[in-house]
Amino acid sequence: MDHPDAGVAEASRLAEIFTEQRPSLLRVAVLLVGDQPTAEDVVQEAFLGLQRRWRSLRQPAAARAYARQSVVNGCHSVLRRRAVASRFRIPHEPAVWSAESAAILSEERQEVLRALERLPPRRREVLVPRFYLDLNDAEIAYTMGISEATVRSTAVRALRTLGHLLGETP
Secondary structure: OOOOOHHHHHHHHHHHHHHHHHHHHHHHHHHHHOOHHHHHHHHHHHHHHHHHHHHHOOOOOHHHHHHHHHHHHHHHHHHHHHHHHHHOOOOOOOOOOOHHHHHHOOHHHHHHHHHHHHOOHHHHHHHHHHHHOOOOHHHHHHHHOOOHHHHHHHHHHHHHHHHHHOOOOO
């Protein structure tokens, strides 16, 4: 039987990971799905899943990777549902950044974000964790369930496309 304080310690560790990881995971989710409310839902679901699976994790250190992978997978699901829904209705307008965000972000950054939204989903999913979470190729590969070579080649193509969209010359 588990020690009575084990649940308190688990909850404390989970709360610590939530407090530490939520802001960066939320930024990634917003960049992937394009709106704050949906991103918040995805991140919340990822942490609920982490809480349910906490005792089955082989290593507590794997919790952060599990949360990242859950957020990316949750974003995939949202984007798949949107793609299916778009086939059966009039396409919706792209996400509009809030007035607060627009005021904070510089024009250059807004241009980069607009170009990032135009990338194919897989390319965006490789670049966002690299530049917004500072993940290396191995971490991105693990999170996405692909090889490191695929991460590198996708990143090269994504950066090339992003440069083209921003009007940069090779």
